[in-house]
Amino acid sequence: MKRSSHRDLVALLLCLGVLSLLPAVIDTRRMPYLFDVLFSVNVAVLLASSWNILGGFAGQVSFGHAGFAGIGAYAVALLPHHLQWSPWLSLPFAGIAAMIAAILVGGIAFRLRGPYFALSTLALAEVARLVVEGWRSFTEGTQGVVIQQKPLYLFEADGALFYITSLWLAGIALLAVITIGQSKSRYFLHAVGESEEAASALGVDAWRCKMSALLPSAFLAGMAGGILALHTGFLDPESAFSISRSVEPIILTVVGGIGTALGPVVGAVILVPACEFLRSRFPTGHLLLYGVLLVVFMRFMHGGILGMVRRKRL
Amino acid sequence: MLLSSLVINGLFTGLIYGLIAVGLTVIFGVMRIINMSHGDIVMLGMYSAWILFEKFGVSPYVSMFLTAPLFFLLGSLIYEILDPIPLKRREMSSLIITLGISFVLATSAMLIFTADYRTVTLPYSQRVIDILGTRLGYPALISSAISLVLMCLFRLFLSRTHIGRAIRATAIDRTSAALLGVNVKRISQATFGAGVVLAGLAGGVLAPIYYVYPFVGSNFIIKAFAVVVLGGMESVTGAIAGGLILGVAEALGGAFLEHSLKDIIVFVLFLGVLFFRPTGLFGGRERNR
Amino acid sequence: MNLMIIENVSKKFGGIAALKNLDLAVEKGRILGVIGPNGAGKTTLINVITGYEKVDAGKINYDGKDISKLPPHVRARHGIVRTFQIPRCFAGLTVLENIMIPVLLRHSRGEAERRARSIAERMLLGDDLHKQAETLPVGGLKLLELARAYAASPRILLLDEPMGGLSQDRMEPIIRLIREMREDGLTIILVEHVMKAVVALADILAVLNFGERLAHGRPCDVMKLKAVRDAYLGEGHA
Incomplete structure (x- = not known):
C-alpha cells in the first residue's frame, strides 16, 4: 500500500509538471478562450474534489459548498478593499476564512444526519449570503466589490498565471484526496458515513472524524471561490453564493464517480468543456444538461463513469 | 403599520405557506423522501395558471383545478424514477435526484418562458377589503381562503377515505401496512401524485399574488422546509400551524428588521428548530423503520 | 467484584x-x-x-x-462495547474491513488486518472475508455485528x-461463541428474547x-417466580 501511494504521488506531480508547461507551448494571448476553459476545468476539479472529501469519503452530502466558495471569494475581495493587500497574497485567506466558517457550520450541522445535514448546509449557505448582502458597510452589499487585477510580483495577471495557479490548487486538492484515500482515516470516514451510531459504538469519534473531512473540504472550496473571484475581477453576493456552485460539484462528482479520487477529475474534464460549448449556443442549456445528467447518473449509474469503466474491466 | 395588521397579514400569507408545505410533508411522511423539486413544481403551477390566463382568460382559481390531473401524472412519473432505488440508499439518492429534477424543471422553464417576470392581473386585483382595520387585496384574501379550504379538504381526505387511511397507515409503518393488505407501492405513488398536485395548486393560488419566473421555486422550497420543520409533524395540521408561525414571524421581522435581514428569519427559524431538535426534524421518527 | x-x-x-x-x-x-x-x-x-x-x-x-x-x-x-438489535454493517466495505475498523484505532493497518482476520475466522466469517458486508444474509450480519464488537477489545x-x-440452527453457533x-x-x-438461549448462558x-x-437472581430461581411468569412468560410459556 505504501508503494502505491508513492506511485500516485509521482504520477500526480508528473501530470502537474507537464500541464504547467502548456502556456510555454501555446501562447495564452492568442488563445485566451482555451485558457479560460482550462481555468474553469481546474477550478471545477478543485471544487468537486473538495465536495468529494466531505460528500464522497465522509458520506456527508453538502448542499452548501457555495457558502464556503462565497466566503472565500469575499475574503479575496475584501482584504484588498479594506487593507490594500495584494489580491494574490490574500488568496490563502480565502481558504482560511472558509475554514473558520466551517467550524461554525460543523458545530451546527454535524448534529444532523443525512438529508437533514444536507438541508442545513443549504440553509447555512443562504444565511452567509444574506449576511454578506446585509452588512453593507463591510461588504458593499448587493452593489458588489471590484477586485483590481494586479500582477503577482513579476508575473502579469493573465491567462497563464490564472491557469497555473488554478492547476496547482487542483493539484493540492487531489493530493489531499489521495492522502485521505490511502490513510487509515478513510475507513473511519466511511464507517461514520454509513452509520454514525455503529461507528461510535466501536470507539470512533464521529464528530472529530467529520470535522477532519469538513475542514480541508471547506479550505479547498474557499480557495476555489477565491481564485474565481480574482479571475472575474468583480464580486456580488448573487454570483459569489450562486446555488449552482453548490450543485455543480455534486454533479461532476456523481457523474465521474463518487468517493473516488479521480471521479471529480473525470467529471470535470468531460463536462466542463461540454458545458462551455453548450453555453455558447444556448445559454442555460448547460444547466438543463446538468440536471438531466444528475438524475440519470444517480438513478442508473450509481458508480459514475469510473464505476462503469471498472465494471467493464472485471 | 400596526402590530395587529402585521399579524393579520402574516396569518393570511401563512395559510399559503401551509399549502406549499403540505405536499412536501405528505411525501416525506409516507416515503421519507425529501422532494427538492417541490418548489419548482409550484413554479410550474404558477406558469400553467399564467398561460391559461393569458391565452384563454381562465382565472387561476379555476384553471388550477383543471390542470391538477397533469400534476398528478407528473408526480407519478417522478415516483417511477425514484421507486426502484434500494430502500437503504433511497433517502440520500432521492434527495440528489430530486435536486436534479429541480434543475431540469427550472432550466426548462427558463428556455421556454425566458427569465422575464410575469404577472397575472385579475380584474379585481386592485380592490382591497378591510379586515379589522387591515387592508388586504382581494386576490390575497381569495388565495388564502382557498389554501385553507384545500388543506382542510385534504385532511378530511386523509382521515375519511379508504385511500387516505391507507396513506396514513403506510406513513406510520410500511411493513405492517403491507401485511394488512395495503399495496404500498401504489399508495406511495398516489401519495407522490397527491403531493405534487398540492404543489401545483399552491402555484395556482400564488400566481395572482406573486411574480412568476423560472427560478421562483427556490424561494418557496426553503420556506416549505421551514414550515415543515416548524410544524414538527407529518400532519396537515402541523403544516397549517407551521405556515402560520412562519407567516407571522416574517411579517413582524419585515417590520422591525432591516430589509435585507428579513429573509434571514426563515433560515434562523429553520436552523433553530433543527438545532434544538436534531433528530426531530419531521417529527422525530427517524430511527424507527 | x-x-x-x-x-x-x-x-x-x-x-x-x-x-x-x-x-x-x-x-x-x-x-x-x-x-x-x-x-x-x-x-x-x-x-x-x-x-x-x-x-x-x-x-x-x-x-x-x-x-x-x-x-x-x-x-x-x-x-464498554455494544451491538445493535438490527445489525448496522458498514455497507460498501468488505467483511474484513468492517472488522478492521475498531482495530485500526489502536494498530497499524497490517497488524489490524492480521487481527481482524483471526477474529473473523473465529467468528465463522472466514469464508466471507472479501464479500461486501451488505451482501451477507441475516445470520452473517448478526455474526459480523458480534465480530466487530469483539474486535473493539x-x-x-x-x-x-x-x-x-x-432460526434454531443459526442460534447454536452464536450461543457457543458467547x-x-x-x-x-x-x-x-445479554438482552435477549429467546428464553432458552438466555437461560443457557446467563449466570x-x-x-x-x-x-x-x-426479579433478579440465578436463572433457575427467577424462572420459578410467579410474578415473572405472569409478566413475561405467561404469553409464550403457558
Missing part, C-alpha cells in the same frame, strides 16, 4: 418512564441476562450504559468510576438480541417490566 454497577437510574421519554430507579450490577467475567416484555426498557438500558441516551437520574459506575457523562465513543474506548460487551430473528467469550474472561450483558438473570426490576 462488580465491573459495572447501575445505581438508581431513571430515564423518561416524554412523560413515560423507560427506566425507573433501576439497580443492577454485573460481576467481572459473568453474563448478566436481561429479559422482559417489549417496551420493558431493555434496549434503553443498553443505550444509557453505552451513552446513546443520557440518564435523567442515577449513576453508572464502571470499574469504580461514574461514566454517565461520557460520550459513546469514549465509553467504547474504555471497553471490550471488557464488557452489551449484546442487544444477538439471536433475534434467527460462551467462549465468557470463558476468555469477558463480562457480558444472573434480571427481569425488567415497565422499566423496573421485577
Whole structure:
C-alpha cells in the first residue's frame, strides 16, 4: 500500500509538471478562450474534489459548498478593499476564512444526519449570503466589490498565471484526496458515513472524524471561490453564493464517480468543456444538461463513469 | 403599520405557506423522501395558471383545478424514477435526484418562458377589503381562503377515505401496512401524485399574488422546509400551524428588521428548530423503520 | 467484584418512564441476562450504559468510576462495547474491513488486518472475508455485528438480541461463541428474547417490566417466580 501511494504521488506531480508547461507551448494571448476553459476545468476539479472529501469519503452530502466558495471569494475581495493587500497574497485567506466558517457550520450541522445535514448546509449557505448582502458597510452589499487585477510580483495577471495557479490548487486538492484515500482515516470516514451510531459504538469519534473531512473540504472550496473571484475581477453576493456552485460539484462528482479520487477529475474534464460549448449556443442549456445528467447518473449509474469503466474491466 | 395588521397579514400569507408545505410533508411522511423539486413544481403551477390566463382568460382559481390531473401524472412519473432505488440508499439518492429534477424543471422553464417576470392581473386585483382595520387585496384574501379550504379538504381526505387511511397507515409503518393488505407501492405513488398536485395548486393560488419566473421555486422550497420543520409533524395540521408561525414571524421581522435581514428569519427559524431538535426534524421518527 | 454497577437510574421519554430507579450490577467475567416484555426498557438500558441516551437520574459506575457523562465513543474506548438489535454493517466495505475498523484505532493497518482476520475466522466469517458486508444474509450480519464488537477489545460487551430473528440452527453457533467469550474472561450483558438461549448462558438473570426490576437472581430461581411468569412468560410459556 505504501508503494502505491508513492506511485500516485509521482504520477500526480508528473501530470502537474507537464500541464504547467502548456502556456510555454501555446501562447495564452492568442488563445485566451482555451485558457479560460482550462481555468474553469481546474477550478471545477478543485471544487468537486473538495465536495468529494466531505460528500464522497465522509458520506456527508453538502448542499452548501457555495457558502464556503462565497466566503472565500469575499475574503479575496475584501482584504484588498479594506487593507490594500495584494489580491494574490490574500488568496490563502480565502481558504482560511472558509475554514473558520466551517467550524461554525460543523458545530451546527454535524448534529444532523443525512438529508437533514444536507438541508442545513443549504440553509447555512443562504444565511452567509444574506449576511454578506446585509452588512453593507463591510461588504458593499448587493452593489458588489471590484477586485483590481494586479500582477503577482513579476508575473502579469493573465491567462497563464490564472491557469497555473488554478492547476496547482487542483493539484493540492487531489493530493489531499489521495492522502485521505490511502490513510487509515478513510475507513473511519466511511464507517461514520454509513452509520454514525455503529461507528461510535466501536470507539470512533464521529464528530472529530467529520470535522477532519469538513475542514480541508471547506479550505479547498474557499480557495476555489477565491481564485474565481480574482479571475472575474468583480464580486456580488448573487454570483459569489450562486446555488449552482453548490450543485455543480455534486454533479461532476456523481457523474465521474463518487468517493473516488479521480471521479471529480473525470467529471470535470468531460463536462466542463461540454458545458462551455453548450453555453455558447444556448445559454442555460448547460444547466438543463446538468440536471438531466444528475438524475440519470444517480438513478442508473450509481458508480459514475469510473464505476462503469471498472465494471467493464472485471 | 400596526402590530395587529402585521399579524393579520402574516396569518393570511401563512395559510399559503401551509399549502406549499403540505405536499412536501405528505411525501416525506409516507416515503421519507425529501422532494427538492417541490418548489419548482409550484413554479410550474404558477406558469400553467399564467398561460391559461393569458391565452384563454381562465382565472387561476379555476384553471388550477383543471390542470391538477397533469400534476398528478407528473408526480407519478417522478415516483417511477425514484421507486426502484434500494430502500437503504433511497433517502440520500432521492434527495440528489430530486435536486436534479429541480434543475431540469427550472432550466426548462427558463428556455421556454425566458427569465422575464410575469404577472397575472385579475380584474379585481386592485380592490382591497378591510379586515379589522387591515387592508388586504382581494386576490390575497381569495388565495388564502382557498389554501385553507384545500388543506382542510385534504385532511378530511386523509382521515375519511379508504385511500387516505391507507396513506396514513403506510406513513406510520410500511411493513405492517403491507401485511394488512395495503399495496404500498401504489399508495406511495398516489401519495407522490397527491403531493405534487398540492404543489401545483399552491402555484395556482400564488400566481395572482406573486411574480412568476423560472427560478421562483427556490424561494418557496426553503420556506416549505421551514414550515415543515416548524410544524414538527407529518400532519396537515402541523403544516397549517407551521405556515402560520412562519407567516407571522416574517411579517413582524419585515417590520422591525432591516430589509435585507428579513429573509434571514426563515433560515434562523429553520436552523433553530433543527438545532434544538436534531433528530426531530419531521417529527422525530427517524430511527424507527 | 462488580465491573459495572447501575445505581438508581431513571430515564423518561416524554412523560413515560423507560427506566425507573433501576439497580443492577454485573460481576467481572459473568453474563448478566436481561429479559422482559417489549417496551420493558431493555434496549434503553443498553443505550444509557453505552451513552446513546443520557440518564435523567442515577449513576453508572464502571470499574469504580461514574461514566454517565461520557460520550459513546469514549465509553467504547474504555471497553464498554455494544451491538445493535438490527445489525448496522458498514455497507460498501468488505467483511474484513468492517472488522478492521475498531482495530485500526489502536494498530497499524497490517497488524489490524492480521487481527481482524483471526477474529473473523473465529467468528465463522472466514469464508466471507472479501464479500461486501451488505451482501451477507441475516445470520452473517448478526455474526459480523458480534465480530466487530469483539474486535473493539471490550471488557464488557452489551449484546442487544444477538439471536433475534434467527432460526434454531443459526442460534447454536452464536450461543457457543458467547460462551467462549465468557470463558476468555469477558463480562457480558445479554438482552435477549429467546428464553432458552438466555437461560443457557446467563449466570444472573434480571427481569425488567415497565422499566423496573421485577426479579433478579440465578436463572433457575427467577424462572420459578410467579410474578415473572405472569409478566413475561405467561404469553409464550403457558
